[in-house]
Amino acid sequence: MKKKPTQKLIAPEGALGIEAASPLRQELLAAFAGSDEVLFDFSLAEDIDLAVLQVLYAARRSAELGTVRFSLMGKVSEKISRRLQVAGFTRTPCRTGEELEASLVDYGSATK
C-alpha cells in the first residue's frame, strides 16, 4: 500500500524579524525531515526581514537538493511585497505566495 503524502504548513504571525530566523529554520528542518511537502503561508505575516527571507531561500535550496516539495502560499501583505520589490527580490508587486515563488530572483527554477 502506498503511503499517503504528508504535508506540513508553517504560518508564522506578525513581523518576522531577525529573532524569527533561527526558530523558523529549526521548524523548517523538522518539517523537511518529517514531511513530503512543506508549505509556507504568508497570510499572517505582516513584515519580513532579510534574515527570514534568507531562511526561505535556504529551504528552497534544500528542497531542490532533496525530495521534499517546498512552496510559498497565502496572501502576501503589501508591506512585504513592497519591501521585496524595493530590494530587487521581485520586479513586480506580488499579492500571493505563489506569485512570489515565481518571481523571486535566483530562487530556483524547478518545483519539485
Next chain:
Amino acid sequence: MIDGFKESFREEAEELLSGLEGILLELEARPGDPELLNAAFRAVHTIKGSAGMFGFEAIGRFAHDLENIMDRIRSGSLPMTKGFADLALASRDHIRTLLAADEAPGPAVEARTSELVEALRAYAAKGARAFEPESAEAPETRADASTEKPGSEGEETVWRLSFKPGEGVFRSGTKVLRLLEELSELGDCACFPHTERIPELGKLDPEACLTSWDAIIASGKGPDAIKDVFIFIETESEIALGKIEEAAILQEREEPKKLGEILLERGIVTRAAIDEALQSQRRLGEVLVEKKLVSKEQVESALVEQEHLKRVQERQVDTGAASIRVASDKLDQLVDLVGELVTLQARLSQTALGIQDPGLTGISEMFDRLISQLRDNTMSIRMLPIGSTFNKFRRVVRDLSLELGKDAELATEGAETELDKTVIEKLGDPLVHIIRNSLDHGIERPADRLAAGKPRSGTIRLSAMHSGAYVLIQVADDGAGLDRAAIKAKALERGIIGPGADLPDQEIDQLIFAPGFSTAKTVTKVSGRGVGMDVVKREIDSLGGTVLLKSERGSGTTMTLKIPLTLAIIEGLLVKVADEFYVVPLSSVDGCIEIRSDEVAERDGKRIMTYRGELLPFVPLRAWFDSPGEAPAISQIVIVNALESRIGFVVDQVIGDYQTVVKPLGRLYRNVRGLSGATILGDGTVALILDVNRLSQAVKRDPAGRAARDEASPDA
C-alpha cells in the same frame, strides 16, 4: 551665444526667485515643513550652481552662504526662525538686485552684499541668537560655518553601487532591507540581490547576512548622501560607489548601453572576451555564462542596470519634451503673425464671396477653420496661471503689515486661473495698489479690530475666476469699509463735487478713483498720495476692463476687476456708421434691434428706449462721432453691457461678427476716449474698436453728447 545662455539663466533665476519668495513666506507659517525646507534649499542651490556656470560669480558666492544655512536648517542643525525668514527674504531680494546689476554691482550693492553675508554667517554661527542683542560669545569663523556639507542636490546623476553587508550586521540590529528603502528614497533606484552565498537549510547560519546587492540609482543627491545611507555599517561592509553618467548626458545617447559595455565597466570581463563571444552570433550573456566567464547572476544584474539606464534615459527625453522655454518676444511675434493671418483670411473670405467660385469658397472655408484653430492654440500658449503673481502680493501684505503695525494675512483662491501673459504683466501694479490701499485704509489696527469684535488679524482675500471671455479678480478685505462721509468731504474740499451734491452711495464710492483724491490724513510711503486708485482705474481701463466697488461700513470692501482674457485678438460685431466701420466687442453685445429714424430723435433731452421690458438709454453714433450725411430710414441699435448697466448704440448697419486683431492707436490718438484700438478689414479698410465702457460713461455724464464728443475726438 554666451549672452543667450546668460539670458536663459536670468529667466530661470527670476522664476526660481519668485518661487523661493512664496516658499519662504509659507515657511514662516510652517517652519518645520521638510518639503518646504527642501524646496527652498533646491531653489538656492540651483541658482548658485547655474550662477557659477554662467559667470555670475557674485551671485554664486552670495547664494553659497544662504545655501549653507538652508542645508543646515533642513538637516535640523539650525532652527528656522522668523528672524531667518526675514534675512532669507532680504537675501532673495538681493540676489535679484545682483541679477539686475549683472557683473558690475555698484558700491551700494557691494555694501549690501557684505552686510547680508555678515548676517548670514552670524546666523550660521549662532543660530537664532544671531538676532538677539550682542552677546559676549565670540562668533564662529567662516571656515566653521562652511564645513557643513551642502546637500549637493542638483543635476541628476546615475550611480552604480555595490553593497556587500558584513555577515554580522544582523546581530547589530541593522535592518538591511530598510537601508535599501532609504537608498531608493534618494532617487530612481533599481537593486539586484545576489543570493548565491545562501546555502541549504542545514548549512545556513540564520544570523549571518549572506546577501549582497548591485544597485543603480539616478539621483540629484551627491555621493555623500548615498554613502550616508550605509554610514552605520560601513566599517563592516563593502561599499563601492561609482558614477555612471550624468542623466542629462544619457539623454543624448542614441541607443541604450549594451550589456557588454556594462560588464566591461564593472570589470567582470575583458574586451577580448566580449569580442570573442560576439563572434558566435548568439546572445552575449548566454555565451559568457556558458564559457563560465561570468555568472548567470552577474548577467542578470547587468541587465537590470541596462534596463534601468534605459528608463532614466526615456524619462529624461520625456521631461525635455514636456516643456520648452521660449523667449516671450518670440511668442509675441508669433501672435502678431497669427494676427496678420487672421486679417488675410478675412480678405480671402471677402474675395471668395465676391468671386462666387465654389473651389475658392471651399478653400477659404477650410483656411478659416485652420486659422481659427491656429489662433486658439497660439493664444493658449500665452495663457499663464495668475497664481504666478500671487507670491508678490503675499510679500506686499507681509512687509506692509509689519511696517504699518497691523496684523493681516493674504488668502488666495483661483491661482490656477489662466490669463494672457500680457494681461497678467499689466495687472501687477494695479493689484499692488489695491492691496496696499486695503491694508493702509481698510484693515484696522489689532486693538481697533478687537474692540470691534473682529479677529485680531485682518484678511485680504485675493481671488480669480473665469467668467465668459473675462476673468474676475477680487480683492476683498474684512476691514473698516469706506468712510463715505470722509470721502464726500474730501471730494468737496478738492472741488471734485460741488457743494450740496446729493450722490448715491455707489457714486460716492467711485470718487476714490478721481485723480488726486485721497482721504489719508498723512501722506505715507504706502499709500495716501492720492494716485493709487486713479492709476488702478486708468490701467484697468487700458486693459479693456472695469472696476466694481462694493463696501459696507465696518465689514469691509470688495473690489472686483473684470478683465478680458486676452488683448490681442477679439471677437467683434462689425457695424457701419456713414462711411466708417466700427467694431463692438462681441462679449459686450447683448442684442440688436431696428429703429426708425424718427424714433432716434431726442425727446425731452433724453433718448430712452424699451428693451426686453427695461428702459435703456441709447446714443446715435452718427451724431456722437459727428459723421456727415443722412441716417438711413431704418437704423439698428446695438445693445451692449457696459459696467453694471446696458446702453444702446445706434448704427446705420450691422454687418456681422468679425474676428478682430487689435492694433493700438497711434500716438496722435493716445488720448482718444471711447475707442480702444483699431483693426484692418479684409479689403484693407481701417475699422475703429469701440470702448463701450468709456462711451457709456461719457453718455451718462453728458447725454447730449457735446462734451463726450470732444472726448471721443482726437486731441487737436
